[in-house]
Amino acid sequence: MIWNKAKECMSRDELAELQGERLVKLVKYMYRNVQYYRKKMQKLGLEPGDIRGIEDLDKLPFTTQEDLIDAYPQRMFAVSGRNIVRHHTSVHRTGIGAIAGYTQRDINVWSECMARSISMADLGKKDIISIAYNYGLCPDGLGAHYGAEKVGAAVIPASDCKPAVLIALMRRLLATGIISPQPYLMRVAQEVEDKGLKNCLQLKAAICGGEHWTEEVRKKIQDRLGIKAYDIFGLNELTGLGVACECECQNGMHIQEDFFLAEILDTNTLIVLPGGRRGELICTTLQKEGIPLIRYRTMRITKINYEKCECGRTMARIDRICESTDDMLMVRGNSVFAIQIETVLLNLQNINASYVVCIRKEHHLDVVDIYIEIDSRKREMLSESEEAVKHRVADAVSNVIGLMPRVHCVSCDENQSYIENPMEKKVIIVDERKY
Ligand SMILES: [Zn+2]
Structure with a gap:
């Protein structure tokens, strides 16, 4: 059921016009009533009259969480x-x-x-x-x-x-x-x-x-x-x-x-x-x-x-x-989200394994190591060689991060894992550059 057809189904042109009218009013309202925001506009040499519709939106400054912390609550x-x-x-x-x-x-x-x-x-x-x-x-x-x-x-x-x-x-x-x-x-x-x-x-x-x-x-x-x-x-x-x-x-x-x-x-x-x-x-x-x-x-x-x-x-x-900018990793200048790495690894067919992805610096350059933990009992069930698995993992992850990772297979017995993993996650990403 559509609660408000007049609004939820309006044409995109009508919507743009409505948004434009509301934006123009909002900017005037903010300029008049919020000193913090008025100062931000003045710093950019902007006046409310410069905003005539949504086509002028990109002239306006962003508001960040830091602004809120700086100005909250009253300002x-x-x-x-x-x-x-x-x-x-x-x-x-x-x-x-x-x-x-x-x-x-x-x-x-x-x-x-x-x-x-x-x-x-x-x-x-x-x-x-x-x-x-x-x-x-x-x-x-x-x-x-x-x-x-x-x-x-x-x-x-x-x-x-x-x-x-x-x-x-x-x-x-x-x-x-x-x-x-x-x-x-x-x-x-x-x-x-x-x-x-x-x-x-x-x-x-x-x-x-x-x-x-x-x-x-x-x-x-x-x-x-x-x-x-x-x-x-x-x-x-x-x-x-x-x-x-x-x-x-x-x-x-x-x-x-x-x-x-x-x-x-x-x-x-x-x-x-x-x-x-x-x-x-x-x-x-x-x-x-x-x-x-x-x-x-x-x-x-x-x-x-x-x-x-x-x-x-x-x-x-x-x-x-599914991500916030807090989850973003920079690898040799490219931005990549942890969930992108997780998704490609978990979507690899016929590999039942856990992964630890380590990002570290070597000679001032970002390098990525992936440790594949395959349960020793399941190792025999792999339908392809370890080398083939390593290649598949490296190719999949390099497509996401724009850099060829080094891949290592490590043994994993039930009680002995490469890394402490209380949540039993299948993919753990460790950014060692932070430490
Ligand atoms: Zn729908």
Whole structure:
């Protein structure tokens, strides 16, 4: 179901015009109300009148996490404190994260985004939805809650339940949907499988957020629960959950582009990339009042697909976010993501092995060593020689990193591994240049 056809299915030309109008207003609003941002524009010799539409977007400076740290909390607010109706933040071991301040209109926009997302998962007013996100300082639980209420669903706020308790609740209340972080949903799915409860539930869909998850994990969740699981994306700085969400096609998350203007940046050249190219997601919050952000560098890596989706929505789609710029490695000047190395190694056919990839410096040059750990019992089962395996591994990884690695086969007995590996990961990447 499409919650807001007028917006979600508008033509790309109409959308560009709307985004342009909103951007022009936003820049004037920021210039007038946020001294920190006004100073950034003045440094570049920019005035609000220089921005006449989205074609002028690249004249505007980026906003980085460092800006937020530098200016937070008060110097990024565009309204006075009495207009802020809600604060959220996150608490880390190192302290309090960025403060998010919402006006009532910000809350309304967020609810609209979540209502659209929930409708994409084909959940609506006849549904009973459990929300397993945290309802505390972190905004995700409340955002999901308001969206579910907006579509008219009944809500089970279940943020502090153990999986077994939530399953019992969902059975008793005949819940049909769940909105949950991916690791928690996986625990629920495992419990359902272990106890053989799949057919006792009425669940039909899950909306599931979290980074670093894969298609395999989605498939496991779907199979174990007998449902469809939809990916959702949000960031506290932008608003919370619901910036983008998957539709029934499960082929990328539709960005709510009337609220968030998205770009993809090449992090090496700082040049904006065209659709289909991977880079850092940059977002401008077109309608936010409390703490609007212009060209915010999210540090999340994805790509944008502008083609119209089979579901009928015209809003562009982003790929699942599976890396952040923190996961980026530089090898002899080329940027490469750990997950790219992991993916090529795990996709090699007929090699059942674990890998340790070491990046180190020798004579001031980056070199890469790959240690293939093959269980001694499985070594005999290899259908090709060790040399052939080494060649295949070297070729696959060199295609990704642009450098031929040295490959070594090492013995691995059950209790003796090359490296401590408590998570039992199949690929471990060690960047020794950091030590
Ligand atoms: Zn779609």
